[in-house]
Amino acid sequence: MKEIIKHLLLSAAAVAIVAGLSLPAIAHYGVPAPVDKPAVRAPGRSLIMRGDTSEKSVKADGSVRLTLCVTQGTLKVNGWNRKEVRVYIRDGNKFNFNVREKNETTGDPNWITIMGVGNKGRYLGGSDCIWGNDIEIDVPLNAIISIKGQETTAQIDSVKRVEISTVGGDISLRNIAAGISAVTRQGDVTVESSKGPIRLDTTTGNIVVFEATPGEIGDPFLAKTHGGTISLQSVQHRQVEVGSISGSVLYNGTILNGGSYNFNSNRGSMRMLIPADSSFQLQATFGAGNFNSELNIKMETENIQAGPIKTIVGRLGTGGDAFVKVSTNNGSISIRKQ
């Protein structure tokens, strides 16, 4: 039996090698590749990249806007107390700084794009993109970072504002001073100790936020995931919009006076951990799940008859004019004391 299996495996391997070698030739000469379709297959993280290691720096304005796209790699952006942008890439491609605009007063670049060099044919398009095993960027503390990424794990710390959009990979943001817009299609988003308007969006990942505060009155906090869980702790924004389709939502923090909070999920559960002296107007809508609260609610209207949807409208505490709307179709709603 072993002999048979051995023969079979050896033969299959030989045939597969021959077929594998001949297939590209067949594909090249036989069937034209669909040119209009964007290549969507990412290189894959397990790919061992071999490239150059290079480092460059350029003098920059303190409020420089840095734009770049990254096809693959672990990206770390760190703010430092220098008016200089430094980029280090290990095992990646070469790059140049493209100064788009200069400060009229100082003459220092205030808009810089990092341009990849010699990328063509290496990965998906990306003639202007950079890639590498490790990409480290140091920027002034007041820099605005704008990143497009493909398969990029990004860690950004201590900059003014971040706009990042990636196809896949986790995004971790920390100490962002004046606003975040982070979108990833497949990955987690983590935000810590950040200020300003915050918009977080992931398709299949989780969202975790710890200590977020508005930079100005009216700054919104938006977090949306389709399949992941959202966990918020110490979010000080007064306009909070949180949604998940099949994930749960946990809110652990205070309900601020005058705030508008909207938590919804189609299938997940909603859990709020709030101070016992919280005061706000509550509208809880739920379907197949149930509602329970450790805090006393003064019911105003209650519609919990049989049917696909049940609603409770009531008030917790006195004096507060915040409005909290919690909605889930299949999950339960729970309000607990901190």
Next chain:
Amino acid sequence: MKDKCLDIGIIQAFLDGEVSHDASARVSGHIALCDACASMLAEAEDQSTLVFSALEREFNTLVPTQRLWSKINGSIATERDSLPFWQKVYAFLTVALVNPSFAAAASLVIVIGIFAAVWMNRTPVSTDLAVSVSPPPQTAQQISTVSMPAVSLSSPDTDDREIEPARASTSDYRVERAAYRSESRRTNAAPAGDASATISNGYMAGEESYVRTISALAKTVEEQKDGGILRPSERIAYERDMAVVNDTIAKMKTEVKRNPKNESAKQVLYSSYQNKIDLLNSVSQKEELLVSLK
């Protein structure tokens, strides 16, 4: 009789019973009168006894008879007939694959089969691309009838039931291939004026715009996701989330129909519509991002 002694070969043949009856009588008569031949016979007998005792077990072994052979062959045939098909195949392969040439040929056939299957599966993708490059002009009704059934793939009992023109042909759209949708689109096309009137009917205030937006998006997204924009895991998550949203929409629509004053149900319905739009948008945005990275 005394003048000529017997040959040892004749004595051995006599002992073995291989001589004829007359010869046996002659040999017996001679041995009775000849001491030397009697002595030779005794000696030969001793030797035979010794040999036969040594070979006794060998001689006692049962020799199968013809009847026994028939029985054995019959049993084998019966057992072979009662074997399941896969065991027969296994037995055949076990014997056949010992031969390296046969094993190599079998592997070649398998590999060619796999490549052929992969190759044939690529053809519909090319068709989709061709369609997406030069989409035919469509009315609003056409968009609705094309895309809404696609939405109902994950959950048949969705809001799509409200769209009367699409209702009758919903089951026809379960095939996901673009070519089939094109065929159905032509057969279900209705005059644009009538279509608008039908869509306007039966919707709450503001609902129609959601439905129209979803219809337009769904058409694009169906082509994109069939074109491989989503990885398998993403595709599964997408279909799951879409099913959840569609389920909620269907439930809320039923509830709103039953009780038009249920504001909570309306809010959840609108919220679910928005979730559906976001879900569809996520696919489009992914493609846009990939194109921008190109």
